[in-house]
Amino acid sequence: MSDVKDILGMSRAPDRSEVQPKPKEQKAKRPEGMSREAFALLDGSHPIAPSSFVADLAKKQAGLKEKRTPAEKRGQVVWEMRPFKNEARQDGLELRHWAKCLKDNAGRVRLAEDGEYPFARLDCKPMVYRHDDEEWDNVIVKDADWTREETEYLLDLCDQFHLRFLIIADRYEAPAGKTRSMEDLKARYYTIARQLLIAREGGPEQVAHQTIVKYPFNADAERARKRAVEALLARSAGQEAADQATLEAARGIENTRRAAAIPRKQPPAADTVELATPVDLPEQPLPGASSLLGADLKPAQLKPGVFSRAAHMREVARQQLANVPGGARAQKQVDTLLAELGPKGEPVCATQATCAAYLALRADIVQMLELRKRLQHRQAAEASQGGSEGRGRRAHKGKVPARYDA
Amino acid sequence: MYGGDETNGVVVDCGSSTTRAGYAGEDTPEALFPSVVGFSTADAEGQARPETSNKRQKTSATIPSTRKLRAGNAQLDYRHEGFEVEPVFQYGNFTSIEAVEALWEHAWRDRLRVNIEEHPVMMAEPVFQTKAAREQLLEALFETHKAPAAFMAKSAVLASYAMGRQTSLMVDAGHNGTVVAAVHDGFVLKHSITQSCIGGSALSQCMLKSVEAKNISVKPRFAFKRQETSPGHFEVQDVGLKGLTDSFCKFHVQQIAADIKESIGRVSDLPFSASENANIPTVNYELPDGNEIQIGPERFNVPEVLLQPSLLQSTFAGVVDTAAAQGASPASLLDVIQDSISRSDVDVRRELYNSILLTGGCSLFATLRDRLERELADAAPQTAKVKVTSPANATERRFAVWIGGSILASLGSFQQMWMSKKEYEEHGAALMHRKAP
Numbered sequence: 001m002s003d004v005k006d007i008l009g010m011s012r013a014p015d016r017s018e019v020q021p022k023p024k025e026q027k028a029k030r031p032e033g034m035s036r037e038a039f040a041l042l043d044g045s046h047p048i049a050p051s052s053f054v055a056d057l058a059k060k061q062a063g064l065k066e067k068r069t070p071a072e073k074r075g076q077v078v079w080e081m082r083p084f085k086n087e088a089r090q091d092g093l094e095l096r097h098w099a100k101c102l103k104d105n106a107g108r109v110r111l112a113e114d115g116e117y118p119f120a121r122l123d124c125k126p127m128v129y130r131h132d133d134e135e136w137d138n139v140i141v142k143d144a145d146w147t148r149e150e151t152e153y154l155l156d157l158c159d160q161f162h163l164r165f166l167i168i169a170d171r172y173e174a175p176a177g178k179t180r181s182m183e184d185l186k187a188r189y190y191t192i193a194r195q196l197l198i199a200r201e202g203g204p205e206q207v208a209h210q211t212i213v214k215y216p217f218n219a220d221a222e223r224a225r226k227r228a229v230e231a232l233l234a235r236s237a238g239q240e241a242a243d244q245a246t247l248e249a250a251r252g253i254e255n256t257r258r259a260a261a262i263p264r265k266q267p268p269a270a271d272t273v274e275l276a277t278p279v280d281l282p283e284q285p286l287p288g289a290s291s292l293l294g295a296d297l298k299p300a301q302l303k304p305g306v307f308s309r310a311a312h313m314r315e316v317a318r319q320q321l322a323n324v325p326g327g328a329r330a331q332k333q334v335d336t337l338l339a340e341l342g343p344k345g346e347p348v349c350a351t352q353a354t355c356a357a358y359l360a361l362r363a364d365i366v367q368m369l370e371l372r373k374r375l376q377h378r379q380a381a382e383a384s385q386g387g388s389e390g391r392g393r394r395a396h397k398g399k400v401p402a403r404y405d406a
Numbered sequence: 407m408y409g410g411d412e413t414n415g416v417v418v419d420c421g422s423s424t425t426r427a428g429y430a431g432e433d434t435p436e437a438l439f440p441s442v443v444g445f446s447t448a449d450a451e452g453q454a455r456p457e458t459s460n461k462r463q464k465t466s467a468t469i470p471s472t473r474k475l476r477a478g479n480a481q482l483d484y485r486h487e488g489f490e491v492e493p494v495f496q497y498g499n500f501t502s503i504e505a506v507e508a509l510w511e512h513a514w515r516d517r518l519r520v521n522i523e524e525h526p527v528m529m530a531e532p533v534f535q536t537k538a539a540r541e542q543l544l545e546a547l548f549e550t551h552k553a554p555a556a557f558m559a560k561s562a563v564l565a566s567y568a569m570g571r572q573t574s575l576m577v578d579a580g581h582n583g584t585v586v587a588a589v590h591d592g593f594v595l596k597h598s599i600t601q602s603c604i605g606g607s608a609l610s611q612c613m614l615k616s617v618e619a620k621n622i623s624v625k626p627r628f629a630f631k632r633q634e635t636s637p638g639h640f641e642v643q644d645v646g647l648k649g650l651t652d653s654f655c656k657f658h659v660q661q662i663a664a665d666i667k668e669s670i671g672r673v674s675d676l677p678f679s680a681s682e683n684a685n686i687p688t689v690n691y692e693l694p695d696g697n698e699i700q701i702g703p704e705r706f707n708v709p710e711v712l713l714q715p716s717l718l719q720s721t722f723a724g725v726v727d728t729a730a731a732q733g734a735s736p737a738s739l740l741d742v743i744q745d746s747i748s749r750s751d752v753d754v755r756r757e758l759y760n761s762i763l764l765t766g767g768c769s770l771f772a773t774l775r776d777r778l779e780r781e782l783a784d785a786a787p788q789t790a791k792v793k794v795t796s797p798a799n800a801t802e803r804r805f806a807v808w809i810g811g812s813i814l815a816s817l818g819s820f821q822q823m824w825m826s827k828k829e830y831e832e833h834g835a836a837l838m839h840r841k842a843p
Contacts, residue, residue: 086821086822088822089821089822089826091826091828091829091832092828093554093555093824093826093828093829095413095526095554095555095821095824096413096414097411097412097413097414098412117821118818119411119818119819119821119822120822122818122819123819123822160840160843161593161843164590164591164593166590166591166595166751166753166754167590167591167593167595169751170593170595170596170597170598171596171843182751226751226752226753229752229753230752232787232789233752233755233756233787233789233790234787235787235788235789236788237788240788240789
């Protein structure tokens with residue numbers, strides 16, 4: 001290039017004006033909310049889908065995503081031993097505890113959380129009904145047994161022990177020196193509470209649903225109950241065992257009585273049913289012979305084993321049915337006839353007599369069916385042929401086939 | 407820790423055998439030392455008694471009020487001539503306020519090394535402590551030691567909290583005796599407090615008598631020197647007890663006897679009779695001077711005294727001075743428990759039977775809990791289910807009261823219950839009876 005410049009007579013120094021400033025390549029800016037790694041995966045060919053960021057933006061506007069002030073703005077977390085005020089105390093005692101503080105760049109330290117002491121609101125007490133002077137004069141019914149001092153002492157204790165009467169009764173040391181049981185103390189307190197509640201609310205109707213008004217304290221019932229509990233605890237092991245035995249016996253008697261009261265289903269009287277047994281069935285099974293019967297109503301020859309009479313009977317009946325000539329139709333006929341004639345289904349109780357009767361019945365049915373079939377055939381044949389004798393001569397319609405002897 | 411807010415409280419539990427002290431929020435006490443004080447008889451002589459305030463009326467007969475009281479193992483464990491040793495608590499009540507203060511100072515100044523003016527103090531007190539004694543202690547705490555805040559909690563309540571219960575029958579089998587108290591909803595039922603004077607100290611004395619009955623003398627460690635003559639062989643030279651006071655020697659011999667009782671004593675599963683079991687296999691124990699002794703039926707016989715105090719009249723007659731125990735007679739653990747329950751309200755009895763908690767030094771006998779449960783189940787009403795619980799960990803069993811104090815003092819909701827110095831100045835020590843009834 002340089003000799004061309006010589007030819008043209010141009011200087012050799014590079015010409016700044018010729019070099020056009022290249023348009024600065026716009027580097028795509030990573031949108032907020034997208035991570036650096038994900039952004040690096042994208043290249044210029046793919047436009048960044050804005051939909052996910054729109055969702056984020058909407059969330060931010062709605063305030064769902066919490067704005068975390070960056071650490072630099074907040075300050076460094078530092079723990080300091082600081083005195084703290086406890087709102088539940090009245091004397092202003094300031095004890096010290098470790099408190100989380102924030103130290104900013106200038107070194108100023110302030111508390112991270114400021115507010116009331118979180119445990120101060122745990123100081124809660126149940127409501128104790130206390131009277132003032134006016135109520136003492138007007139509302140409270142005077143009780144000869146209770147002086148005003150003693151009543152106030154009782155109410156002080158109720159306050160101190162949060163209405164736990166067990167402890168109040170335990171620590172009660174009346175100024176007058178009287179010993180009071182727990183029921184006396186409860187009775188006095190609940191009477192006062194009831195009277196005060198009714199007076200303060202205006203009338204018995206307004207507060208009729210409150211427990212104190214609805215169920216006034218019954219000291220006598222409490223005393224009786226406690227005596228019963230004491231008696232229960234005082235029983236010895238022997239008494240306990242005797243009681244249990246008596247209860248068991250009573251339960252047994254109860255059960256038998258209940259069972260007897262149910263009307264029982266009467267079983268059919270055995271002697272009214274007549275079993276038509278085959279004549280040749282022996283009354284007693286012969287010794288040595290099995291008492292299970294085969295189809296021929298003789299003792300079946302079986303391999304030694306355990307057999308159920310009903311199952312064996314069914315098996316025999318099935319075989320009998322299978323042997324019936326004529327196939328399924330004949331079998332069905334047997335079944336329908338059995339249903340018509342005999343009892344419904346198999347014998348309820350599978351004894352030798354019943355099984356024999358059943359099998360005999362089936363055998364008879366099979367036989368009868370066969371006979372009936374034969375009769376029908378015979379009748380049918382006669383009807384078609386017009387006669388029943390000389391089948392050979394008549395069948396040929398008068399023409400006698402040539403005999404070999406003629 | 408939710409519910410917790412530590413304000414650097416210090417928990418001090420002065421028991422009848424040891425004093426426990428430490429920081430609130432921890433699970434074991436830092437300082438543990440015997441509840442005895444020693445004083446040199448030489449200090450007291452030749453000093454006129456200065457005019458002390460007449461509020462301090464409770465002084466012991468033997469401890470003169472001017473000498474320097476020393477406490478702690480470092481002071482007690484080496485040979486001191488003319489050094490008297492006296493337990494601070496006799497059957498629960500402290501002998502003199504100076505002795506208690508000596509214990510406190512040793513705990514705070516020498517062991518914990520805290521300036522008590524900066525720390526609220528949680529004190530554990532015995533359940534039967536009188537109001538006057540309480541006020542005396544508070545006075546000493548606020549006026550002499552200038553604590554910023556204090557609280558006095560009953561030991562039964564604290565032990566109950568340590569086991570996570572608000573209602574229980576707390577059986578504290580301690581050194582000077584057993585105290586049974588019913589705790590309901592965090593308050594002690596005063597009418598149910600019963601005591602027995604048979605405790606660790608009585609059992610140690612019984613064990614000592616059994617050992618001495620075999621013609622073996624238990625020598626305290628400072629009474630002899632052991633020199634190695636040849637490898638593995640030691641020669642014991644008696645140094646003698648010249649110049650040492652009786653109380654000092656007695657204290658150290660008791661400690662050895664207590665160690666024998668603790669290491670080999672066991673409660674048998676069934677009521678034990680020494681005559682029937684005279685031939686049970688013996689166990690070896692090596693005394694500090696190298697003497698090996700064989701302990702046979704005494705192993706079971708000594709702890710059996712807890713459950714059969716009649717042995718104190720037969721086998722161990724004259725060992726324990728039962729007449730000296732004020733208000734506490736020798737009674738078996740079973741009787742004491744049943745007595746306590748029968749004095750409570752009927753409604754709560756079943757619950758008490760179901761939540762009997764066993765703590766204290768004597769509960770460290772591993773089989774005591776089972777035996778107690780079995781015998782109580784026989785003796786208790788049939789409708790009540792008996793359950794005796796004891797912490798599984800030996801440290802928790804021994805220091806249950808201190809641990810409960812640590813828990814209570816570090817609760818956030820407790821911080822409003824301290825009695826501050828300002829309240830003491832305004833209302834006097836009697837305010838504590840209201841704050842901690």
